[in-house]
Amino acid sequence: MQNDPRFFALIIGTEILNRRRSDKHFDFLSRVLPERGYKLSGSFIIEDDPDLIVETLRFLASIPGSVVFSFGGIGSTPDDHTRLAAAKALKDGTLHTHTEALELIEERLKHMEVPNRRYPLRMAELPEGAELLRDNPVNGMPGFGLDGRFFFLPGFPEMAHPMVLEALDRHYPPRRKKEYRKSLTALTRESALIDVMERLPEGVELSSLPKLYSDGPRVVISLSGEDAERVKKAYRLFVDALAERGIPYSEGDTVHGG
Known part of the structure; x- marks a missing residue:
C-alpha cells in the first residue's frame, strides 16, 4: 500500500463516447473512495484505440502515487485491447498464459453455453506478474491487477464494481481520515x-x-x-x-x- 495514493479512473469504450452507453464507473468511484478515506483525483474516458490506451496508461503510471482502475477491454473480442496495452505500458510488452486464470475460466466454461471455447480462453493471457481479481458475481470471469497499483476490470458495472472493492480491501483498506x-x-x-x-x-x-x-x-x-x-x-x-x-x-x- 502506498502512503499517499492518488486514485484515477480509466474508462475505455467507444460506445460511451458515442453515447450508445452511459458511464457508471465515475459515479461509483467518486462515492466509494471518500467513504474509505480516499478521493478520486481524475477520470479519463477514451476510445478503444490500442495506442491511446498504452499512452494513457504510461501517463497515469508516471504520476507519483497513482492508482488506476481501468474499466473495459479485457475480453476476448478483436476490439478488446486492454490486456496487451497493459503489458506494453507497464510490463515486458507480451502476454503470458496465467495458469490460475486459465483453470478458473475453464471451470466457468463448463457451466456456460459457449459455441467456441477457445476464444474466452484468451482472457487468461495476461501481463507478467498479474494477480487475479475474482469477485465477479455475474459470470465469474476474473479481472486482474499489476503491482498493487493498476487494476483492470470489465466494462460492465455489475461485474467490475465488486472487484473494485476486492482490490481496495486487498491493497487500500479504509483509513480513519476525517475531513x-x-x-x-x-x-x-x-x-x-x-x-x-x-x-x-x-x-x-x-x-x-x-x-x-x-x-x-x-x-x-x-x-x-x-x-x-x-x-x-x-x-x-x-x-x-x-x-x-x-x-x-x-x-x-x-x-x-x-
Missing part, C-alpha cells in the same frame, strides 16, 4: 475574493463556485482539510474580508451584513 469543511455564500462576484484565495494556508482545499441570478452575482466558497484549525483560519480570512468590504454573506441559514 473538516466550512462554506459560505457571498453576494458578490468571484473576482472580489481572489486576493483572499491567494492567501490560504497550506493543507486547505478551496472550491469556488460562481453563480449569477436575476438579483445579482453570488459565489459559494467551500474550504476543506484534515486540520480543523487550518480550515477555521482560512474561513476567518474570508469572513473578515467580507465584513471589511461590506459584502453580505450567509453561513447556513444565517445572513451577515444584509
Whole structure:
C-alpha cells in the first residue's frame, strides 16, 4: 500500500463516447473512495484505440502515487485491447498464459453455453506478474491487477464494481481520515475574493463556485482539510474580508451584513 495514493479512473469504450452507453464507473468511484478515506483525483474516458490506451496508461503510471482502475477491454473480442496495452505500458510488452486464470475460466466454461471455447480462453493471457481479481458475481470471469497499483476490470458495472472493492480491501483498506469543511455564500462576484484565495494556508482545499441570478452575482466558497484549525483560519480570512468590504454573506441559514 502506498502512503499517499492518488486514485484515477480509466474508462475505455467507444460506445460511451458515442453515447450508445452511459458511464457508471465515475459515479461509483467518486462515492466509494471518500467513504474509505480516499478521493478520486481524475477520470479519463477514451476510445478503444490500442495506442491511446498504452499512452494513457504510461501517463497515469508516471504520476507519483497513482492508482488506476481501468474499466473495459479485457475480453476476448478483436476490439478488446486492454490486456496487451497493459503489458506494453507497464510490463515486458507480451502476454503470458496465467495458469490460475486459465483453470478458473475453464471451470466457468463448463457451466456456460459457449459455441467456441477457445476464444474466452484468451482472457487468461495476461501481463507478467498479474494477480487475479475474482469477485465477479455475474459470470465469474476474473479481472486482474499489476503491482498493487493498476487494476483492470470489465466494462460492465455489475461485474467490475465488486472487484473494485476486492482490490481496495486487498491493497487500500479504509483509513480513519476525517475531513473538516466550512462554506459560505457571498453576494458578490468571484473576482472580489481572489486576493483572499491567494492567501490560504497550506493543507486547505478551496472550491469556488460562481453563480449569477436575476438579483445579482453570488459565489459559494467551500474550504476543506484534515486540520480543523487550518480550515477555521482560512474561513476567518474570508469572513473578515467580507465584513471589511461590506459584502453580505450567509453561513447556513444565517445572513451577515444584509
